[in-house]
Amino acid sequence: MILLASSSQDNLSRWEQGIRGLAPIFCSTNLDSVRGELVRIKPIILLLDLDLPKLDGPNGILGLMKLNPETRVIILSGTLSDEIEWSLFRTGVRGCCRGDIEPEQLQNVVQAVQQGELWIRRTLSWHLLNELVMITQEKNKIKQAVGELLANLTRREYEIATLVGNGESNKQIARRLDITERTVKAHLTEVFRKLDVADRLKLALIVKGSMPPHGSTSVGH
Amino acid sequence: METVTVAIADMDPGRRTRLEQSLQGGEGITVLTDIMAPGGGARIDGDFQDYENGSMEEVVAKIAQLKPRILFINLDQSIIGDFALLDALHRECPETLVVLLTDRSAQDEQIIQALAYGARGCLSHEADPCYFLKAVHVIDRGEIWVTRKMLSKIMDKVLH
Numbered sequence: 376m377i378l379l380a381s382s383s384q385d386n387l388s389r390w391e392q393g394i395r396g397l398a399p400i401f402c403s404t405n406l407d408s409v410r411g412e413l414v415r416i417k418p419i420i421l422l423l424d425l426d427l428p429k430l431d432g433p434n435g436i437l438g439l440m441k442l443n444p445e446t447r448v449i450i451l452s453g454t455l456s457d458e459i460e461w462s463l464f465r466t467g468v469r470g471c472c473r474g475d476i477e478p479e480q481l482q483n484v485v486q487a488v489q490q491g492e493l494w495i496r497r498t499l500s501w502h503l504l505n506e507l508v509m510i511t512q513e514k515n516k517i518k519q520a521v522g523e524l525l526a527n528l529t530r531r532e533y534e535i536a537t538l539v540g541n542g543e544s545n546k547q548i549a550r551r552l553d554i555t556e557r558t559v560k561a562h563l564t565e566v567f568r569k570l571d572v573a574d575r576l577k578l579a580l581i582v583k584g585s586m587p588p589h590g591s592t593s594v595g596h
Numbered sequence: 597m598e599t600v601t602v603a604i605a606d607m608d609p610g611r612r613t614r615l616e617q618s619l620q621g622g623e624g625i626t627v628l629t630d631i632m633a634p635g636g637g638a639r640i641d642g643d644f645q646d647y648e649n650g651s652m653e654e655v656v657a658k659i660a661q662l663k664p665r666i667l668f669i670n671l672d673q674s675i676i677g678d679f680a681l682l683d684a685l686h687r688e689c690p691e692t693l694v695v696l697l698t699d700r701s702a703q704d705e706q707i708i709q710a711l712a713y714g715a716r717g718c719l720s721h722e723a724d725p726c727y728f729l730k731a732v733h734v735i736d737r738g739e740i741w742v743t744r745k746m747l748s749k750i751m752d753k754v755l756h
Contacts, residue, residue, distance in 0.1 A: 464751065467755060487744055492743075493744055493745075494744065495744075498739065500739065500740050500747055501739055503751060503754060506754050507712045507754055508686075508711075508712055511712035
């Protein structure tokens with residue numbers, strides 16, 4: 376099912392003309408109705424007018440997506456700056472196009488998104504790739520910093536830190552390594568000291584590479 | 597129209613020659629041929645995997661010297677040594693934009709990782725020659741060349 380959402384009847388008629396035959400179509404003309412239909416009919420696609428009253432931009436879109444995460448959202452709007460359009464994609468929308476798009480072209484957009492593709496302008500896809508490069512570089516930095524820190528641990532300490540990273544309790548670790556819980560605690564105290572962390576959750580995050588060690592370059596996502 | 601310089605580093609000489617010939621016919625494109633000729637150019641073929649003997653450095657140095665705007669390399673070459681070549685090219689030759697050549701065995705995850713290490717696009721060896729010409733100009737303009745499906749997967753990576 377495809378849900379069309381706009382307060383403009385002209386928009387709804389034109390969009391409907393473009394996607395007729397692809398799937399059963401439902402229309403909403405206000406935000407409350409969109410919310411209700413997302414839960415009720417669970418559409419595979421939502422064509423959403425960015426000018427829908429009370430939508431409240433990316434925040435509102437995020438709220439709608441939470442109602443049914445499976446629904447793929449395509450935004451239709453007037454001309455947007457790269458920054459605004461990119462902020463929409465960052466909420467998880469799968470496509471953006473102009474509200475006055477030709478019906479035939481809209482059909483292409485919907486079909487592409489239905490097939491798991493992303494409908495994004497080429498100039499924005501450059502942003503997307505740059506972000507991927509940046510994230511990878513940051514992850515590699517964290518990985519390197521973690522590697523350097525973990526190299527300071529003894530073999531046994533490293534073994535225990537890894538098991539903590541896997542979510543094991545002191546009791547489980549003691550049983551697995553055939554040592555006492557008291558010994559596990561003693562090793563962990565030393566691990567915490569060497570890595571400058573206060574608790575096992577932070578240790579687990581560091582071991583998993585999800586968090587930069589204390590004092591290393593911190594990276595914001 | 598300003599000329600775009602293109603170099604091709606494909607391990608398969610036949611495929612490389614075919615691609616060179618296709619691109620040579622393109623408007624506004626200059627192909628740097630024989631960049632992999634023994635002695636005369638960088639070797640990115642048989643000895644390529646032997647990074648420890650300095651061959652990767654030679655390749656990067658050669659590319660830094662020739663400064664092609666676009667460099668086609670095999671995905672297989674790019675993933676060796678944890679994407680060391682791409683990493684080095686990204687650092688040492690920032691003006692050169694790398695495009696991956698893929699075959700049917702290419703896995704999406706490998707392609708995404710190669711893109712994450714700085715490649716600006718990917719194309720199948722079997723793609724129609726006209727797509728290589730288009731890709732050169734699109735990438736030269738600062739855009740990227742990947743399928744919409746791949747973009748979708750990249751977006752998932754970025755968001756999660």
